[in-house]
Structures are given as structure tokens and as C-alpha cells.
Amino acid sequence: MSKDVLLRVKDLKMHYPIRGGVLFRQVATNFAVDGISFEINRGETLGIVGESGCGKSTVAKAILRLYEPTSGEVEFDGRDIINMPKGDLREIRKEMQIIFQDPMESLNSRHTVGTILEEPYVIHGIGSRADRRKWVVDLLDKVGLQSDAVDRFPHEFSGGQRQRIGIARAIALNPKLLICDEPVSALDVSIQSQILNLLVDLQRELDLTLLFIAHDLAVVKHVSDRIAVMYLGKIVEMNEAEKLYSHPVHPYTRALLSSIPVPDPEKKKVHDVLTGEVPSPINPPAGCHFHARCPYAEEKCSKDRPELKPVKDNPNWLVSCHLMDNFIN
């Protein structure tokens, strides 16, 4: 592998015990993330798409150790995150930051924007008061807000502006990795495009590496170099962004792509309607997780779990499907 890898995730698992009964014993397990591996190179954007409950946000939080993963390895910039003592984690979190879907929930409503943006510097003891004030204004400028925002409170801003504040806070300490968890799904269309442009600009300007999580395939495709498609705690397909859309292989990827309503009335197309619903990660089906909804499923699909394997020896193109040879053309 090339030495450009910034983040390496190997066989990451996040299982939640489900307790019940009188003695509060573990009665079942929620396999939220069940063995995920990927790498992100420096300066690259990896997109993760999937429907609600597929585990995409859990992956983000486990990487940052906001959740303690059940097992697996996470290596960031050559350092082992999983076994790192808590004290060192604070240092490393300077370099890996996250922005969330709803900035209203992640910004303290009782603090002014100035205080919110200054906090990262205060926590890490960087700069004098005057320095910090100056940096805050620089940050606001970088994300396209006026400097008078400093003395205002989060509720005085619109959703898009609040997301800008969230981004400003995340980039305050010059992180190497920025994890974006559904950053635009709460925003209106015209505002969504403003934020997407901002993220792409900042990535170039600050040399950021992005892990971009969303359920909207068009949005993910717009910002990503490579994309991983998740279904029920596992990656089912991973490829370069363009190729994933032009040559989807896994039946789930294909169903997802064909489900998107296209904003073009001339292209009324026939959808492959996927029947059924995403099964629960508490009792994932045996064999391939997707087999119950898959129009092509054969007997072996309900028995053996397929592995994520390279297609045509291309290490960037991975698919987990027993029948994938039928779908590659």
C-alpha cells in the first residue's frame, strides 16, 4: 500500500448489547457495524452512503472513539487510535474533527459564536486572548460569515449559517481529517449547494482529508473521490465515485441508484422497486444481508456470507456478492 494513507480502518466492529429481563442480562446483540475496513489517502474524500440504520454514523463516531468500538483497528497518521490512552486522545482529536447534521444541537445555545469558536484554542491552550480573537475573525471569514457574528448567539442564524459556524469550529485547529456526518441533509436546496461549495473549497485550501457520510447519493457523489456503500453494518461495494455510478455491480447499489428521483421529467424511467425493508441489525439474516430483498438471490446467498473482494484485481473496486460475476460487464 502507498504511504499516503492517513486513516486506516481494519475490521471495525461495533456491537451493542441489548439487555432485558429481570436480571438485565444481555439478551441480544445489535450488530451496528460488523467488520468494516477501508483506507483514506491524504487529501482524498471517501464518501459513505447507505440508508438509515446501516451503521454509517456509528463508523464515524467509532473512528473518533466517541464510541468505544467492540474490536478492530483504527490507525490515524501511523498512530493506533483504539489502544491510545485517553490523555493522548485529546491531542489527536486536534487533528481529526467532525461536523454533524444539526448544528443547532451541536452548538451551545447559551454561548456567543465568538466563545464557541474560541473554545478549541482555550481547551488546547493555544495563543493569547488577542490572538484567539483575531483567529476567530479569520475563521468566520473563511466560512463566509461577517465578523459581527462574534457577539451573536446561534439561534440568531439560519440553518445554513449555523452549519458554517459548525464548520468553522471544526477547522479551528487545522485538522488533517474532517468527518462530515450528513452535513447538508437538514438544509434547503439553495443553501445545501452553498455549503457543499464551501466544503470543496476548504478542502483544497487547507489540504483536508474528508470522510463524507450522507444518504443522498447525488450529494455524496458530488464531493467524493471514492465511495463505499453500506448495508446493514457492512460495506457491500466500494469504488471510485464516477465508476460506482457508471458501473454499479452489487444489486443493492443498483437498486439505490435507480431509486433516486431524477430532476428531469423527460427521463421518466422505470425503477427497480426494491421490495421489503432493511432488516434489523439485531437479528441480521444469515448469509448475505441483502438476500431477502435481492431479486437475484440464489440458494447460497441465504447460507454463506459473501466477502468483500476486488473486482478484476483492481484494489480500488471491491464488491461483496456471490453472483457479482454476472453483473460485471
Added chain:
Amino acid sequence: MASKDVLLKVDNLTTTFQTDEDSITVLDDVTFDLHHGESLGIVGESGCGKSVTALSIMRLLPKPAGQVVKGTVTYNDENLLSLSREKMYTIRGKKIAMIFQEPMTALNPVHRIGKQLGEIYQIHFPEMSEAESHAAQIDILEKVGIPSPEKRLREYPHQLSGGMRQRVMIAMALSCKPDILIADEPTTALDVTTQNQILNLMRELQQEINMSIIFITHDLGVIAEMCDRVIVMYAGRIVEQAPVKDLFSTPHHPYTKGLLESIPRLETPPKSRLEIIEGLVPNLKNIPEGCRFRSRCDFEVEDCSKTDPKGEPIGDESHRTVACIRWQELSS
């Protein structure tokens, strides 16, 4: 277009909301027709008044804050806004039904599905026996694609998934075979594959019982797939009205153009710059003079702040209107 006859006629609808200090006009002079059997889309961003339009028609505005101060809603030669409450009960739910974005808040969490569905038959078909009602409930749940309906009737809303709950909502709305279905963001809270299922279901059912749909959404993709005609709203006004194909191929209003250009599409190259509409939707408390979109518009001229553009019909196409004083020169 299916046929030209008008089923529902909305004229100069103006709705205000009273706040502590003053009253805010959230809908201003909204006029449109809904034809028999058509799907009419209403698209716009949050706060543009699309949901308030629906609530005003249904007379479901939060009381006492919301009030229709002007305008008429004509259905069957009657103005819905001046009907008695009793008369409105026989129309709301039976002739004009509505489904909401979040079925979990629209369904009652402490009652079983069967009870909530049964209530509709009780109210609108009091002559129905219990057994008939039960059979009708099972029938309608089957129709909206809910497996083992018998079992579902005994369950509570929280036991169903989001997609199933939305199907139950649709079943409730369609149980009286309404003439008009108002669907307010019916698939926004759902995943794409589930959204796809629900949209297909709505299309099938529309053909089967030949109803008209008002489809409120912010998703232009959904509009393109579902609607015959589209209304674009901005800050409480209709800015453009057109048959769906015309709207997407030749948008006339700068806001419509901006919206269409700002959505990331599957075919745009990655990391390219998206066209954006600068700025924010104006605060309805102090609406600017003249055109409401002008502060964000690339084509603003002096006259835009002086004249308040009304939706003018384009040519003899009575179904097409645009509210922009410069649309003609901008489109040529």
C-alpha cells in the same frame, strides 16, 4: 393534461400569523387551479408557504394564530372557507384528504392502527356495521401493500417502520376515496428505496381511484417524477407556474432557474462548483419592497424594487404564469 375542468380553485388566498408583536403575512395572494385527475406539485424552500397553503385549504391552521384574511377556496361551487364547521367535517377527510411528512406525529401513539382506521369509517360511514368496517380496513391496508393486515390492525404505530407508517397514513387518507389528496412532504422522512415504493404506490392508487393530488415537496426530483404541473413558491408568493416539462426545460423565473441549477445531479462532475443562490430567504416580518427575490437575484434592475410583480399569464398558455418583470428579456 387529463382534462381541463377545474376541481379546486384557489383565489387570492392570503394568510397571516399573529405573533406577540405583529402579524406576519405568510401567504400572499396565492391563486391557482387544480384540475380533475392531475398531480399538481408545489415546490419551494422552508418557510415559503407551501404547507400553509395546504393547511389554509383544509382549514387546519393553528388557531388562533393563523388566519385566512383574504381569498376563496372553491370546491363544488362552494367556498370552503365560509362553510360551517359541521359541513367542513363532511368534506375534510372524505372529499379532501391529507397526508403529512411525519406519520409518527400524525398517528395517535396510544391507539391501535385498527382503532384509528376504524374511526374514519365511523365518522364518514356511520351506517357501516363493525364487521363491514373491519373488512374495509383489511382491504385498504392490503391495497397500500401492508403484509398481514389482520395482524397490523392490532398493532400500535411504534411497532411499524417509517415506510409502513406512511402506508397506514395513505390508507387512512384513501379510505373514503377522496377527490383530492394533499400530500405534504410525504416521503421526505423516508429512505430512497422506501420513498420509491411509496411514490409508486401513490401513482398506482391515483390512477385507480382517479383523484387529484397536490404534492408538496422541496425535492425537484420527486416533482419531476410525480407531477403534471408545478407551482414554485418563494416567500409566500407563487413565482412561477408551469407544466412540469416546460418548467424543467424552460424555466422563466430567475429563482426557478437558480433552484434547478443548484441541485447536485448524478451527471455533474465531482467537486465541480455548484451554481448557488446567494443570500437567504427574506424575513417575512420585513418583506422588501418590490420583488421579494430581488436581493438574491443576479438580474436585479432598479424597477425591481419599485414594482411588485404579479403572476402574469404567458401568451395563451393559461397554465403558465411567471412573476418577474424581466422574464421576457431574460428568456430570449
